Amino acid sequence: MTKTVYNFSAGPAVLPKPVLLRAQAEMLDWHGSGMSVMEMSHRGKEFMSILAKAEADLRTLMSIPAEYKVLFLQGGAIAENAMIPLNLLAGKGADYAITGTWSQRSVEDARPYGDIRVVTSNAADNFTHVPALDSWTLNRDAAYLHVCTNETICGVEFLDMPDTHGVPIVADMSSHILSRPVDVSQYGVIYAGAQKNIGPAGLCIVIVREDLLERASKLTPAVFHWKTQAENQSMINTPPTYGIYIAGLVFEWLMAQGGVAAIEQHNIAKSRLLYDYIDSTDFYNNPVAKANRSRMNIPFRLQDESLNDAFLKGAEARNLLQLKGHRLVGGMRASIYNAMPLEGVQTLVDYMKEFEKSHSM
Template identity: 55%
Template sequence: MTSGVALGSRAVAGRKVTARKAIASKPRASVAVRASGDRKWNFSAGPAVLPLDVLEDAKEDLINYKGTGMSVMEMSHRGKDFMKIAEEAEADLRELIGIPANYKVLFLQGGASSQFSAIPMNLAPEGGVADFILTGAWGKKAYEEAGKYMTTNLAASSKDSNFSTIPDVSDWKLTKDAKFVHICSNETIGGVEFKEVPDTGDVPLVADMSSNYLSKPIDVEKYGIIYGGVQKNIGPAGMAIVIVREDLIGKTHPLCPTMFDYKLMADNDSMYNTPPCWTMYTSGLVFKKLIKMGGLEAVEKMNEEKAKILYDAIDGSDGYYNNPVDKKYRSLMNVPFTLGGGEDLEKKFLKEAAAAGFESLKGHRSVGGARASIYNAMPKEGVQALVDFMADFKAAN
């Protein structure tokens, strides 16, 4: 990976971009030239960047998978070739995470949002109360959706701090005999992340891990259900992976849609109907890659290094850039930040960053500012290139 040229005439993704304003200080290489053609540094929150070698492997199989004469997108999900793909994907995921035998792994259509309804229909067939810990927008959506099917208790919320922290567990107002306790382990929009698994005793802990799935080791036995969409850290959009303890399935609400029935899906190996075949296949490639990298311990170390580069740059900018999140709970995956100079300067930053080859740095529409999502597939070089650009922008503005 070679470094770029000075701001006056940057080489970005195989093209030249002329900056508005050259910096008077000593020039530095602020944008790394991508090793492969015209690809950008993609900081999108999801669908997100995928590993380049995984995309290249998928490209090889796109037309003719392993000599079958068919694409994975064309072959029968009941045929031996795809059945092998599906079996290997589950086996590799179990190995990667260390999923105990008494947990089912489900590959389901609909992403995480469909699980906001499926979870209460599977865990609370006769209603009851579920406790929710609100630390951001996605936890709020899960809370509101579950309220259609059962009583929901807002056990704790960080809304008063604009979702910039996680309420201390000692302050949670949990319900005795609740059906489950729900958390969002990493809030994509606000950039807060649980650093420890809360102890909920005998009440099943349910976690939406959409934006930090497979970014670090997971102690599965501390959860009743782990779920999340795959389009951030794992594969293309269109699928959720649900890891559910066996004793929590088989007691669905009478009106539970067939496609939301965990027991039915488990009994049919996630193939009651045609599954999202291409997403399963690509996710399987990612599982194999992460195993080869050394597993989730190695992945976590890599992510900690990347996040440190970016947070250090923000914290060391003397207030030019600001991250609003409580340092104890800063996400390793999603880093929101604002510019101290105000909205006009933020707009200029985002415009020039986009011109320089940095994709999707604009913050979520609900909060504004900027946000860099630095998922597993974002290499350290990409984060360093962003940090260099941020330094150059500060010097020029």
């Protein structure tokens, strides 16, 4: 018997148990092939069918329009921070919105490649809200506008976009992809590292509108050249095959849950449970503006931070794991991705109440 834990890690993160059980059952012999998926040639018919099914299911789950390509790449989201300007700038400047530490990092990573203009920033406000969309100083000649729609560290989430007058929006959705419906056609590019709502680390999904594939710099490495990868089914190099296989199982699981609209209802219920409790007491607090609070990553602080270690120790004793906040910001953080059950959040809230009771004056 494995012990039951609730894993609140921001990523790599909890995966659906049925997915892990299925991977276990198929580990040595995938569908009568006599091989593990890990052992298969990426160009063999077995793996090609796994890739095709994963892409088709992702297209269904996100209602991805036909004019978008779906790429399964290595390198994670941070590699794409550099590959976005290489694939898209084409000698122009680009606009970047800073709404948290990840979008700030995207700016730093993109700067060496061209004229990177910060059009809004909430840094002075400790990344706790999304600045009013009509205050963003957008440039109509920009190659693209980059945003991070869910800030994993700061807990800021938003999907309302400013009117860019046709400038394509490039969105890092690493930590909330598939957690709620998204209108893909609003974006030129959506990218996401897999290790939160999709599967294991090592896989990055890039969804890119076809007409944007013609802009890449000659300096773009072939493995990150979106057009080349799109023309070669993401196989210009060996793709992260096992990660793609697990992602495919996660997509099947998500469809069995009723798809993204259904999982969104679970995510609303889970996040409401935790926020409502945090807001009901001064013992804990979450500083993010209510309209911009993430459903996936919920940072919170104890009013008396000298109790942090005791809080974490008590949590661990109850198998509530990985609640320590990111090293950049401290405090606590509960990441409650699609695979986190409501009981996990309820158990956390029960523990927080109990801790408050036993540590209040």
